[in-house]
Amino acid sequence: MRTLYSSAQIAERVRELGDELARVYAGRPLTVVGVLHGSVVLVADLIRAMPIPHQIAFVRASSYRGETTTGTNLQTSLEGLPDVAGRDVLLIDDIFDTGRTLSALAASINALGPASLRTAVLLWKVDRREVAATPDYYGFRIPDEFVIGYGLDYNGNYRNLPEIAVMEPGDL
Ligand code: 5GP
Numbered sequence: 001m002r003t004l005y006s007s008a009q010i011a012e013r014v015r016e017l018g019d020e021l022a023r024v025y026a027g028r029p030l031t032v033v034g035v036l037h038g039s040v041v042l043v044a045d046l047i048r049a050m051p052i053p054h055q056i057a058f059v060r061a062s063s064y065r066g067e068t069t070t071g072t073n074l075q076t077s078l079e080g081l082p083d084v085a086g087r088d089v090l091l092i093d094d095i096f097d098t099g100r101t102l103s104a105l106a107a108s109i110n111a112l113g114p115a116s117l118r119t120a121v122l123l124w125k126v127d128r129r130e131v132a133a134t135p136d137y138y139g140f141r142i143p144d145e146f147v148i149g150y151g152l153d154y155n156g157n158y159r160n161l162p163e164i165a166v167m168e169p170g171d172l
């Protein structure tokens with residue numbers, strides 16, 4: 001596996017994002033909403049880099065991909081999401097790939113009447129977008145490679161890796 005971003009590089013970028021978001025949401029009723037499970041590491045680090053009052057919550061998304069990149073079956077659930085009507089929502093995931101996950105969740109959450117909804121991801125795979133929206137905040141733009149670590153998994157493993165690494169065919 002090849003390191004793409006070290007834990008120190010990630011920590012520095014997360015601090016910058018936290019500073020920016022703390023300015024954006026200062027004095028606002030903010031709910032940070034993470035997408036399970038991939039966002040947990042970013043959410044844990046990012047909220048501690050945002051020295052402003054806010055609440056956190058989690059929603060679910062899972063996609064079952066076949067051998068090809070087409071035919072994705074996306075399932076989402078807002079079960080357990082507290083009332084966000086009139087609140088600012090910052091929806092956080094590990095990575096923006098096709099964008100279908102965050103677009104679907106954003107549409108569902110927007111129907112609940114938040115004051116605003118923006119998205120933040122650590123990684124944005126710029127060449128793969130299949131929706132109109134782009135992430136409002138992102139850590140790094142990356143090429144189309146399969147990455148693991150810092151919340152991102154391969155078959156459920158490697159989420160605890162402190163860095164972002166590229167998995168190459170020989171690693172599988
Ligand atoms: P999207 O809906 O934007 O196509 O996909 C987002 C989801 O796909 C992410 O939450 C993540 O679970 C998964 N995903 C996309 N690209 C990668 C990748 O390079 N590595 C890993 N581990 N998951 C990915």
Ligand code: MG
Nearest residue numbers: 036037038094
């Ligand atoms: Mg995910």
